[in-house]
């Protein structure tokens with residue numbers, strides 16, 4: 001995948017340039033004290049990195065109707081508007097890749113896996129040291145915020161390819177492996193100088209449109225599996241974070257309760273001015289749960305909701 005690595009390095013250089021230019025010159029309206037953002041993860045945060053993976057369109061969103069509400073062009077994001085990090089900052093170094101998991105073999109070859117994302121920050125650090133020197137780089141990296149959204153694909157991918165997690169102990173073991181690999185990455189960022197981490201916990205995976213669709217196809221047990229995996233993951237990961245905080249000096253983190261936040265809105269859409277809480281805005285089949293938005297993947301048919309502002313799951317069904 002030569003084009004991928006070439007491009008990501010290019011992006012890196014560009015982002016590093018932005019970081020440097022925004023931190024050394026004060027732009028108008030910019031608060032004096034601002035931190036650099038480094039972003040890792042999956043489709044929740046991918047701002048277009050997968051555009052450069054030409055082997056498949058499965059994990060790309062650089063075609064209509066993606067992007068239609070905010071950017072006015074297909075911006076490579078898995079929705080019509082902006083991602084969470086877009087609301088926080090316009091500039092930052094974003095390494096996230098739709099479809100990625102904490103395990104390297106999730107959608108291997110079609111996504112930038114978490115370890116590769118990590119290697120880009122190591123490269124960015126080298127480039128920053130050349131430009132800013134050791135002290136300024138150290139300061140920048142320790143004040144930076146590292147936003148991560150990862151884990152959903154580690155559980156959805158096996159379920160969607162029909163592998164049931166037979167036993168409870170196997171589930172626990174699998175979760176242990178997912179969190180283990182994520183922990184390795186967090187520790188490595190810490191070693192590189194990162195101190196401030198922001199996480200979103202797992203989405204209510206069992207109630208996503210794709211799971212609702214699968215349930216109608218007679219595989220209701222997958223839904224329960226997904227819900228259970230998400231809950232166990234959340235519990236185990238919060239313990240790991242507490243441990244890291246007590247063990248690693250200066251380590252700070254915040255985790256948003258994405259599961260509850262989303263579940264509450266899925267169950268009570270009208271309370272939050274939405275009309276639809278469980279159906280995706282763009283896709284095919286019941287709940288528009290089949291990931292066909294844009295008609296560039298295996299399934300070519302797709303349907304759009306009438307008003308995207310009224311639909312909680314603005315476009316995709318999580319991936």
Ligand SMILES: *[C@@H]1O[C@H](CO)[C@@H](O)[C@H](O)[C@H]1NC(C)=O
Pocket residue numbers: 003051052053054
């Ligand atoms: C891959 O996609 C990128 C971005 O759209 C494009 O610039 C590049 O030419 C493509 N490479 C190939 C081999 O198609």
Ligand SMILES: *[C@@H]1O[C@H](CO)[C@@H](O)[C@H](O)[C@H]1NC(C)=O
Pocket residue numbers: 102103104105115181184
């Ligand atoms: C977990 O992380 C290690 C070290 O980064 C890597 O070698 C290994 O392949 C990963 N395991 C999986 C299943 O992705």
Ligand SMILES: *[C@@H]1O[C@H](CO)[C@@H](O)[C@H](O)[C@H]1NC(C)=O
Pocket residue numbers: 307308309310
């Ligand atoms: C869609 O919903 C939003 C929010 O309620 C509303 O402001 C807008 O007018 C609606 N658009 C259409 C075309 O109905």
